Amino acid sequence: MQDILRKNIIEDLGLDKLPQKDQEEMLLMIGRLIFQGVIIRVMSLLSEKDKDDFDKLLSEKIEDEEAVLKFLESRVPNLNEIINDEVASFKQESGEFMKNLKNR
Numbered sequence: 001m002q003d004i005l006r007k008n009i010i011e012d013l014g015l016d017k018l019p020q021k022d023q024e025e026m027l028l029m030i031g032r033l034i035f036q037g038v039i040i041r042v043m044s045l046l047s048e049k050d051k052d053d054f055d056k057l058l059s060e061k062i063e064d065e066e067a068v069l070k071f072l073e074s075r076v077p078n079l080n081e082i083i084n085d086e087v088a089s090f091k092q093e094s095g096e097f098m099k100n101l102k103n104r
Helices: 002-009 020-043 048-061 065-075 079-102
Strands: none
Touching: 002 079, 020 065, 020 079, 048 065, 065 079
Protein backbone atom coordinates (compact mmCIF):
# COMPACT_ATOMS: atom_id res chain seq x y z
CA MET A 1 0.00 0.00 0.00
CA GLN A 2 2.92 2.35 0.60
CA ASP A 3 3.76 2.47 -3.12
CA ILE A 4 0.19 3.50 -3.95
CA LEU A 5 0.34 6.19 -1.29
CA ARG A 6 3.63 7.57 -2.49
CA LYS A 7 2.55 7.71 -6.10
CA ASN A 8 -0.89 9.17 -5.49
CA ILE A 9 -0.60 11.34 -2.42
CA ILE A 10 2.80 12.94 -1.86
CA GLU A 11 2.56 15.50 -4.63
CA ASP A 12 -1.23 15.89 -4.60
CA LEU A 13 -1.21 16.98 -0.97
CA GLY A 14 2.00 18.97 -1.18
CA LEU A 15 3.91 16.59 1.07
CA ASP A 16 6.86 16.79 -1.32
CA LYS A 17 7.65 20.16 0.25
CA LEU A 18 8.21 18.57 3.67
CA PRO A 19 11.51 17.13 4.87
CA GLN A 20 11.87 13.41 4.08
CA LYS A 21 11.39 12.36 7.71
CA ASP A 22 8.13 14.30 7.96
CA GLN A 23 6.96 12.84 4.65
CA GLU A 24 7.51 9.32 5.99
CA GLU A 25 5.62 10.08 9.20
CA MET A 26 2.70 11.57 7.28
CA LEU A 27 2.59 8.60 4.91
CA LEU A 28 2.43 6.20 7.86
CA MET A 29 -0.49 8.09 9.37
CA ILE A 30 -2.27 8.36 6.04
CA GLY A 31 -1.64 4.69 5.34
CA ARG A 32 -3.22 3.73 8.64
CA LEU A 33 -6.29 5.84 7.93
CA ILE A 34 -6.72 4.37 4.45
CA PHE A 35 -6.11 0.84 5.76
CA GLN A 36 -8.85 1.33 8.33
CA GLY A 37 -11.24 2.43 5.60
CA VAL A 38 -10.34 -0.61 3.50
CA ILE A 39 -10.84 -2.95 6.47
CA ILE A 40 -14.25 -1.50 7.25
CA ARG A 41 -15.35 -2.02 3.67
CA VAL A 42 -14.01 -5.54 3.24
CA MET A 43 -15.36 -6.82 6.55
CA SER A 44 -18.88 -6.63 5.14
CA LEU A 45 -17.75 -8.77 2.19
CA LEU A 46 -16.17 -11.58 4.21
CA SER A 47 -17.92 -14.70 5.40
CA GLU A 48 -18.04 -15.35 9.14
CA LYS A 49 -15.26 -17.94 8.80
CA ASP A 50 -13.12 -15.50 6.83
CA LYS A 51 -13.73 -12.82 9.47
CA ASP A 52 -12.58 -15.25 12.17
CA ASP A 53 -9.50 -16.19 10.12
CA PHE A 54 -8.77 -12.52 9.51
CA ASP A 55 -9.06 -11.69 13.22
CA LYS A 56 -6.64 -14.52 13.97
CA LEU A 57 -4.21 -13.28 11.31
CA LEU A 58 -4.33 -9.74 12.69
CA SER A 59 -3.70 -10.93 16.23
CA GLU A 60 -0.65 -12.88 15.07
CA LYS A 61 0.77 -10.75 12.25
CA ILE A 62 -0.67 -7.24 12.46
CA GLU A 63 2.66 -5.72 11.40
CA ASP A 64 3.02 -8.07 8.40
CA GLU A 65 1.40 -5.92 5.71
CA GLU A 66 2.22 -8.45 2.99
CA ALA A 67 0.46 -11.30 4.83
CA VAL A 68 -2.60 -9.14 5.49
CA LEU A 69 -2.83 -8.01 1.86
CA LYS A 70 -2.29 -11.55 0.59
CA PHE A 71 -5.13 -12.80 2.81
CA LEU A 72 -7.48 -10.05 1.66
CA GLU A 73 -6.55 -10.49 -2.02
CA SER A 74 -7.43 -14.18 -1.76
CA ARG A 75 -10.90 -13.42 -0.38
CA VAL A 76 -11.86 -10.07 -1.91
CA PRO A 77 -11.66 -10.15 -5.71
CA ASN A 78 -11.98 -6.37 -6.10
CA LEU A 79 -9.54 -5.43 -3.32
CA ASN A 80 -7.43 -3.18 -5.56
CA GLU A 81 -10.54 -1.27 -6.57
CA ILE A 82 -11.48 -0.81 -2.90
CA ILE A 83 -7.97 0.41 -2.06
CA ASN A 84 -8.01 2.83 -5.00
CA ASP A 85 -11.45 4.10 -3.93
CA GLU A 86 -10.24 4.68 -0.38
CA VAL A 87 -7.11 6.50 -1.62
CA ALA A 88 -9.24 8.69 -3.91
CA SER A 89 -11.70 9.39 -1.11
CA PHE A 90 -8.88 10.35 1.25
CA LYS A 91 -7.34 12.64 -1.37
CA GLN A 92 -10.66 14.33 -2.07
CA GLU A 93 -11.49 14.87 1.60
CA SER A 94 -7.98 16.12 2.34
CA GLY A 95 -8.03 18.45 -0.65
CA GLU A 96 -11.36 19.93 0.43
CA PHE A 97 -10.08 20.34 3.98
CA MET A 98 -6.94 22.14 2.78
CA LYS A 99 -8.98 24.34 0.45
CA ASN A 100 -11.28 25.33 3.32
CA LEU A 101 -8.27 26.18 5.48
CA LYS A 102 -6.86 28.45 2.78
CA ASN A 103 -10.21 30.23 2.35
CA ARG A 104 -10.44 31.24 6.00
